[in-house]
Amino acid sequence: MTEGFSQAVYRIVSSIPAGRVATYGMVAELAGRPRAARMVGGVLHHNPEPGIIPCHRVVFRDGSVAPGFAFGGPGRQQALLEREGVRFIEGNDRNAGAPGPRVDLNACLWDGRTDATHSQG
DNA sequence: CATCTGACCTCAT
DNA sequence: AATGAGGCCAGAT
Numbered sequence: 823m824t825e826g827f828s829q830a831v832y833r834i835v836s837s838i839p840a841g842r843v844a845t846y847g848m849v850a851e852l853a854g855r856p857r858a859a860r861m862v863g864g865v866l867h868h869n870p871e872p873g874i875i876p877c878h879r880v881v882f883r884d885g886s887v888a889p890g891f892a893f894g895g896p897g898r899q900q901a902l903l904e905r906e907g908v909r910f911i912e913g914n915d916r917n918a919g920a921p922g923p924r925v926d927l928n929a930c931l932w933d934g935r936t937d938a939t940h941s942q943g
Numbered sequence: 944c945a946t947c948t949g950a951c952c953t954c955a956t
Numbered sequence: 957a958a959t960g961a962g963g964c965c966a967g968a969t
Contacts, residue, residue, distance in 0.1 A: 827965090846951055850964095856952095857964045863950030864966070880950080888950045 827853055828865045835866065837937060838879040841907035843925050844932040845883050852934060867892075878902040879932075885911070885924035 830853035838844050846859040855861060866877040878899040881887050887899045900910060900923055909926040 847953095850951080855965070858966080859951040859964085860949060861951090861965055865950095867950055877950080882950090883952065892950055 827855060827858070827861060828868070830854060831862055831865045832871070832875050835875055835877060835880055838876060838932050839936055840879075841930060842932040842936070843879050843881045843885075843903065843908060843927070843930050844934065845927075846880060847883055848932070848934055849880060863888075879906070881925050881927075885927045886922055887925070 831849055834849050834852045835844070846862045847856070850856060850859040850862045853862065862880070866875065866880060869875060869877060878893055881899075893899045893902070903925065904910065908930045911924050911926055
């Protein structure tokens with residue numbers, strides 16, 4: 823399968839189970855570019871197959887998400903993830919990082935091993 | 944061909 | 957702990 827970088831990204835991102843989130847750096851590494859996290863975002867931006875690629879399950883290393891213009895609307899990703907069962911941390915108190923809503927990476931961070939087909943029990 | 948930008952991450956202060 | 961700057965790879969001008 824001479825899969826290119828993008829192909830790998832699509833497969834990996836699409837392999838993220840529901841209720842779980844992965845970081846760009848993680849996907850980039852699994853794709854073969856541990857330093858091309860930016861590329862991952864660029865690839866997802868193309869999103870040649872909307873709906874098939876759960877790009878909304880990809881978040882920053884801090885747990886924050888895209889500025890907003892992504893996914894077609896601000897808070898779009900946040901809503902989608904909640905639908906999946908992902909918990910958010912709006913407690914912009916001392917959790918540090920970005921003031922905006924973040925994902926609970928402590929509970930929803932994808933291990934990168936669990937396959938969507940098995941969906942651990 | 945050269946230059947700038949970008950859905951990011953990591954190092955240094 | 958928080959802030960600033962650099963690097964990575966590819967696409968666009």
